[in-house]
């Protein structure tokens with residue numbers, strides 16, 4: 001039987017998906033399942049790695065079952081994942097030693113603060129502004145607070161991984177302990193120039209090198225491993241591509257050339273600009289990160305603006321306030337009023353990420369009057385994402401000197417047409433949605449397919465990209481600036497809330 005499909009595992013913050021793509025980059029079948037968000041204390045967010053593996057296993061099996069396609073028809077598998085989220089497992093038992101600490105978790109604020117004298121060094125080495133967001137402080141916390149992790153580290157059997165490494169470990173039956181450069185670039189343990197684990201960083205954080213996975217290219221020169229025949233695929237398939245989910249979306253949006261960019265609206269919101277082989281250092285609160293590496297070709301970099309809470313705020317409206325029953329309903333509720341009624345919602349639930357990097361900020365709702373109703377709050381929830389995107393875009397243009405003429409968008413929130421129109425209005429430039437909005441999974445599929453020669457070149461896959469819809473700005477410039485002015489005022493009021 002010929003291998004005519006590529007499989008992509010997309011393990012995101014809220015759910016796991018598996019999608020099969022054909023040679024034209026068209027989705028053939030998919031399955032998706034949510035996993036539990038564990039909030040043990042305010043500011044703490046955890047995932048159960050066992051549950052993440054079970055959900056991943058289930059969505060693979062579901063997709064194969066409903067499509068009638070078997071593992072023997074799949075040429076390669078790609079993995080894309082929520083980044084930074086970190087765990088330890090024991091190589092001897094194969095069992096996790098703790099719940100994964102999620103990228104949004106802020107328990108490590110004290111650890112980050114205690115490294116204050118080293119912040120300039122850390123940023124120079126890693127391209128990242130020191131923050132609770134990244135893996136290294138999470139590992140330090142686990143070493144110091146999880147007895148099983150500490151003893152496995154001292155015995156030499158502890159293995160650290162971001163979610164990509166964990167899934168490769170499980171899929172290969174514990175044979176491969178690997179990651180790719182895009183994921184490694186988010187740990188604060190990798191030198192962003194040499195793209196290798198860095199001894200000085202490891203010693204600063206007090207972590208041994210033996211816990212770390214091997215760093216490989218994103219489009220693998222050699223497969224990271226093969227899936228186990230007795231696993232969910234029922235066959236041995238090469239795992240050929242790994243990309244952090246935001247880099248995967250950049251790849252899936254065919255942003256291969258310098259200056260091309262995309263914004264992904266999921267749990268958080270992430271704007272990435274391809275800077276090719278140039279490592280641009282930000283002076284406006286953005287990250288320098290690896291975009292991808294094609295086999296042994298030079299590393300490609302990106303500038304990134306990261307916003308912690310965007311779709312998550314819609315979920316909060318649904319789960320914590322019960323104002324809507326599904327995320328999609330937020331649009332109807334927001335359309336029940338003409339505007340936000342002067343209400344601004346700054347969702348600094350994990351502090352503020354780009355471009356502010358303030359862990360002392362907390363969420364606020366500003367501008368409330370007796371006039372405000374639930375519809376105004378729903379508008380303010382959606383508008384928060386659009387305002388944060390504008391902040392990131394201004395920072396990006398300031399750092400790169402590149403003007404972003406129009407914005408390519410993807411992710412779960414781009415189904416929301418009201419948000420897309422408001423985004424175009426507040427940016428004052430067109431917003432463009434592609435036909436395939438599952439760009440994250442598509443990017444991982446492309447990486448895997450290119451790795452094994454299923455597709456041959458970026459030109460070939462670039463032809464699959466097609467525009468679905470475009471929103472043009474209609475808001476008057478004076479109103480746009482007035483609204484943005486009030487947003488910035490609200491952001492200032494959210495800062496410094498924690499002592």
Ligand SMILES: Nc1ncnc2c1ncn2[C@@H]1O[C@H](COP(=O)(O)OP(=O)(O)O)[C@@H](O)[C@H]1O
Pocket residue numbers: 012013014015265266267268310311312313314315327328329330331411412413415416
């Ligand atoms: N129609 C919608 N309007 C606004 N937000 C939405 C809509 N549909 C989904 N979302 C939000 O998008 C997010 C899911 O997007 P997705 O790209 O699947 O995220 P992730 O990859 O982070 O798990 C959720 O936070 C959800 O609240």
Ligand SMILES: O=P(O)(O)OC[C@H](O)CO
Pocket residue numbers: 011012013014081082083084103244245246266267268
């Ligand atoms: O799971 P997502 O799509 O919200 O992405 C999470 C990011 O990778 C965090 O850096």
